[in-house]
Amino acid sequence: MDDAVVVSDLRKSFGETVALDGLDLNVAQGEVHGFLGPNGAGKTTTIRVLLGLLRADGGTVRLLGGDPWRDSVSLHRRLAYVPGDVTLWPNLTGGEVIDLLGRLRGGLNPRRRADLLERFDLDPRKKGRAYSKGNRQKVGLVAALACDVELFVLDEPTSGLDPLMEDVFRQVIREEAKKEGRTVLLSSHILSEVEALCDRVSIIRRGRTVETGTLESLRHLTRISITADVARLPDGLAGLSGVHDLQVQDHHVQLQVESTELDLVLRQLTACGVRSLTSRPPTLEELFLRQYDGAQPVQAP
Amino acid sequence: MSALTGTGALVRLILRRDRVVMPAWILLVALVPLGTASGTAALYPTDEARQGYIDDLSRSSLLILFYGRTPTPDLGSLIFWRSASGMVILGLIGLLTVIRHTRVEEEAGRRELVGSAAVGRYADLTAALVATSGAFLVLAVLVALGMASQRTPVPGAVAMGLAWAAAGILFAAVGAVVAQLSQSAAAARGLGIAVLAAAFAVRAVGDVAAQQGSGPSWLSWVPPLGWAYQVRAYDGDRWWVLGMAAVLAVALSGVAFRLAARRDLGAGLLAPRLGPAVAAPSLRTPLALAWRLHRGTLYAWTAGFVVYGLLIGGIADAAGDLVGDNQQLRAVMERLGGQSALSDVFIASSLGISALIVSAYAISAALRMRVEEAGLRSEPVLVAGASRLGWAGSHVVFALLGPVVAMAASGLTAGVVYGLSTGDVGRQVPRVLWGALVQLPAIWVLAALTVAVFGLRPRLAPAVGWLALVICLLVGQVGAALRLSQSLLDVSPFTHIPHAPGGAVPMTPLVVLTGLAVALVLVGLVGFRRRDIPVT
Numbered sequence: 001m002d003d004a005v006v007v008s009d010l011r012k013s014f015g016e017t018v019a020l021d022g023l024d025l026n027v028a029q030g031e032v033h034g035f036l037g038p039n040g041a042g043k044t045t046t047i048r049v050l051l052g053l054l055r056a057d058g059g060t061v062r063l064l065g066g067d068p069w070r071d072s073v074s075l076h077r078r079l080a081y082v083p084g085d086v087t088l089w090p091n092l093t094g095g096e097v098i099d100l101l102g103r104l105r106g107g108l109n110p111r112r113r114a115d116l117l118e119r120f121d122l123d124p125r126k127k128g129r130a131y132s133k134g135n136r137q138k139v140g141l142v143a144a145l146a147c148d149v150e151l152f153v154l155d156e157p158t159s160g161l162d163p164l165m166e167d168v169f170r171q172v173i174r175e176e177a178k179k180e181g182r183t184v185l186l187s188s189h190i191l192s193e194v195e196a197l198c199d200r201v202s203i204i205r206r207g208r209t210v211e212t213g214t215l216e217s218l219r220h221l222t223r224i225s226i227t228a229d230v231a232r233l234p235d236g237l238a239g240l241s242g243v244h245d246l247q248v249q250d251h252h253v254q255l256q257v258e259s260t261e262l263d264l265v266l267r268q269l270t271a272c273g274v275r276s277l278t279s280r281p282p283t284l285e286e287l288f289l290r291q292y293d294g295a296q297p298v299q300a301p
Numbered sequence: 302m303s304a305l306t307g308t309g310a311l312v313r314l315i316l317r318r319d320r321v322v323m324p325a326w327i328l329l330v331a332l333v334p335l336g337t338a339s340g341t342a343a344l345y346p347t348d349e350a351r352q353g354y355i356d357d358l359s360r361s362s363l364l365i366l367f368y369g370r371t372p373t374p375d376l377g378s379l380i381f382w383r384s385a386s387g388m389v390i391l392g393l394i395g396l397l398t399v400i401r402h403t404r405v406e407e408e409a410g411r412r413e414l415v416g417s418a419a420v421g422r423y424a425d426l427t428a429a430l431v432a433t434s435g436a437f438l439v440l441a442v443l444v445a446l447g448m449a450s451q452r453t454p455v456p457g458a459v460a461m462g463l464a465w466a467a468a469g470i471l472f473a474a475v476g477a478v479v480a481q482l483s484q485s486a487a488a489a490r491g492l493g494i495a496v497l498a499a500a501f502a503v504r505a506v507g508d509v510a511a512q513q514g515s516g517p518s519w520l521s522w523v524p525p526l527g528w529a530y531q532v533r534a535y536d537g538d539r540w541w542v543l544g545m546a547a548v549l550a551v552a553l554s555g556v557a558f559r560l561a562a563r564r565d566l567g568a569g570l571l572a573p574r575l576g577p578a579v580a581a582p583s584l585r586t587p588l589a590l591a592w593r594l595h596r597g598t599l600y601a602w603t604a605g606f607v608v609y610g611l612l613i614g615g616i617a618d619a620a621g622d623l624v625g626d627n628q629q630l631r632a633v634m635e636r637l638g639g640q641s642a643l644s645d646v647f648i649a650s651s652l653g654i655s656a657l658i659v660s661a662y663a664i665s666a667a668l669r670m671r672v673e674e675a676g677l678r679s680e681p682v683l684v685a686g687a688s689r690l691g692w693a694g695s696h697v698v699f700a701l702l703g704p705v706v707a708m709a710a711s712g713l714t715a716g717v718v719y720g721l722s723t724g725d726v727g728r729q730v731p732r733v734l735w736g737a738l739v740q741l742p743a744i745w746v747l748a749a750l751t752v753a754v755f756g757l758r759p760r761l762a763p764a765v766g767w768l769a770l771v772i773c774l775l776v777g778q779v780g781a782a783l784r785l786s787q788s789l790l791d792v793s794p795f796t797h798i799p800h801a802p803g804g805a806v807p808m809t810p811l812v813v814l815t816g817l818a819v820a821l822v823l824v825g826l827v828g829f830r831r832r833d834i835p836v837t
Contacts, residue, residue, distance in 0.1 A: 048680075048833075048834075051680075051684050053680060053683065053684070053833065053834045053835070054833045054834070055831075055832075055833060072683075072688075072689075073686060073687075073688045076683075076684055076685060076686040077686045079684075080685075081680075081681070081684045081685075083677065083680060083681070085677065086681075087676055087677045087678050088678075089590075089593070089594065089678060090485070090487070091593070091594075091597075092576075092593060093575075093576035093577055093578065095576075095577060095578040095579050095580065096576070096577065096579075096580040096581075096584060097580075098580075099579060099580035099584065099585075100580055100584050100585065100589075100590060101681060101682070101685045102685075103580075103584075103585035104585065104586075104587075104682065104685035104686045104687050105685045105686045106686060123575075124578040124579075125575035125576055125577065125578045126573075126575060126576070127573065127574075127575075127576055129408075129484075129485055130484070130573050140681070143681075
């Protein structure tokens with residue numbers, strides 16, 4: 001079966017501003033794909049192209065096997081979208097918005113609607129102007145997640161949600177993806193959310209994809225943190241290539257090492273008599289920061 | 302820190318934000334009595350001529366409804382009377398200005414930001430009242446100077462300026478009260494306008510009763526609007542009424558401050574009502590959504606045009622007699638088609654004015670698409686399976702058919718009322734209704750132009766739409782007086798609309814204008830299908 005989303009060499013400019021500069025993105029059927037990037041990297045622009053709202057200047061885009069610009073209406077019936085800033089009509093209640101959007105899509109599942117309203121603790125009788133930012137976001141989430149569709153496109157969907165509701169969101173996405181086999185494209189800033197939910201991630205920067213792959217494969221490429229207490233002070237560590245941020249204080253050693261050099265560093269340490277050792281794989285934060293610090297793009301295996 | 306700390310800075314903020322709007326309306330309003338005075342003085346140079354004019358007018362109860370009890374033939378008194386209907390507008394300005402700087406700010410969340418600085422609890426409400434009242438006092442000075450320059454007695458001129466200011470300031474205070482009641486600025490405006498309308502109706506009934514010498518004439522004294530009329534500038538100059546108005550304004554402001562002290566920031570005293578948890582079965586298409594968004598405005602406009610139609614129809618017969626013995630006016634009317642056609646001329650030109658007003662509705666209905674797009678509310682609908690044409694078409698329906706409803710409402714009621722006064726309803730209703738409907742192609746052209754620009758260059762749509770209406774207004778109202786060339790006059794679609802009832806109605810211009818409107822709508826829809834969304 002084809003991938004749910006296939007984007008290659010996508011280009012889009014707004015006047016002088018280049019928003020997308022040869023972006024690639026592949027989302028397989030049934031996976032939860034994390035879409036990461038700093039503000040202004042082009043995440044929302046990419047999503048709007050995928051939704052057929054913006055017309056691409058160049059490159060190819062396939063969504064669920066169709067052309068998002070030409071087949072927009074038929075494709076929209078097969079997907080549900082939550083924007084990062086859900087705006088509501090001031091004189092319609094949350095329940096009315098949920099029903100309207102669901103019916104436009106071809107109907108929503110009333111049991112799931114009731115279930116989601118309860119889990120997200122949302123009162124559907126309030127008028128749009130009376131909802132807080134977090135509650136507006138919940139209206140968008142219930143409207144999308146109550147639909148039986150193949151693909152969810154979520155653009156920073158949890159902005160404004162409290163940690164409790166964030167947790168509910170994760171549970172619901174896990175159920176949808178793992179049990180129901182739906183595909184999710186999740187653009188996010190919250191790295192713990194991506195780590196908890198996503199099978200694969202794509203990291204974009206200035207309109208280009210800089211990394212893509214499973215979290216494991218991305219971690220493999222990057223540095224590991226090591227903290228150790230040693231009997232004697234090692235002297236050869238500073239000279240090793242691939243060792244960074246080395247700090248030695250009394251018998252306490254802290255360093256970062258590229259995964260390819262790990263073996264060598266460990267041998268040096270054991271030679272000095274290790275009393276205790278902690279090694280930690282890089283968090284997504286570290287991965288993320290490294291990409292945005294202006295480091296060169298790295299090709300994942 | 303006192304409760305008023307920061308008031309001065311907030312007054313300056315208001316003046317800065319309104320630096321264009323405020324001077325503009327002050328000057329515009331100040332020019333009205335000036336224009337009326339020089340025009341009236343030229344047409345009715347003597348007290349006798351003016352008395353005849355007043356006698357003619359006072360036969361129509363509908364004019365008393367609008368202008369209040371008849372004045373003395375003194376020029377100043379006549380001007381005060383003729384321009385009194387403008388006090389409703391002043392009340393509206395006072396009301397909306399105060400709501401704009403209190404509840405709107407609070408609803409948008411900006412009040413919270415300002416309030417977190419060193420600003421007293423009552424500073425924003427005080428600042429809004431001070432700035433608005435100040436603007437009305439400046440207006441009072443300008444009106445007094447203007448009237449004095451027309452060689453009317455100075456005390457009368459001052460009384461007239463202050464009476465106008467009183468109307469505005471009293472409703473500014475009403476605005477301060479209603480802004481405390483509801484969480485939403487829209488509801489506050491609705492409540493305030495309802496108070497204004499009720500005040501107008503009560504005063505009008507009282508004045509008609511007083512004129513006829515029977516009935517509840519005391520209603521003229523029900524505040525707040527009635528008092529401004531009761532100042533009777535140039536006709537006794539009742540200064541004590543102004544004193545009463547000042548006391549009332551202070552009292553209403555006090556009520557507003559008391560209410561403000563009792564509520565939380567962002568909250569209202571009227572609890573927001575809950576709505577349905579489930580949408581009605583009919584709410585399932587873009588058209589159903591558009592109906593929800595447009596219906597309130599359409600109801601309000603239609604109701605307004607029913608009233609307008611009643612007034613046109615009611616005055617039309619009296620307008621036929623208005624000329625009386627005035628030779629100059631008679632000559633003007635002879636040129637327009639003779640005395641017999643006078644009522645027709647009056648109806649046709651009144652319908653022409655209503656067509657310009659309905660155009661404002663049509664343009665704003667078309668611009669609703671832009672409001673939705675810029676507010677990011679078009680995306681969710683378009684991504685939920687609505688086609689672009691379906692979404693845009695749903696709004697265009699209201700821009701094109703809404704005016705049909707509004708024009709038909711004014712034409713129908715004007716025809717019925719005029720027919721009743723002349724005793725031939727069966728003949729007048731179709732004539733007057735047709736006169737209203739022939740205006741539609743010109744209205745459609747303006748709405749369609751807005752749709753076209755929305756499709757091609759969305760950011761320019763509001764500017765182009767409103768500019769086109771202003772140009773049509775200028776061409777229609779002052780074009781002939783300024784002796785603009787015919788090619789310039791032809792720019793306005795309204796120039797090509799035949800005069801009806803009472804004139805021949807050639808179909809060609811109507812067909813051409815309708816065709817132009819259709820073409821513009823198609824251009825807009827094709828452009829919208831091809832362009833990026835949203836353009837913010």
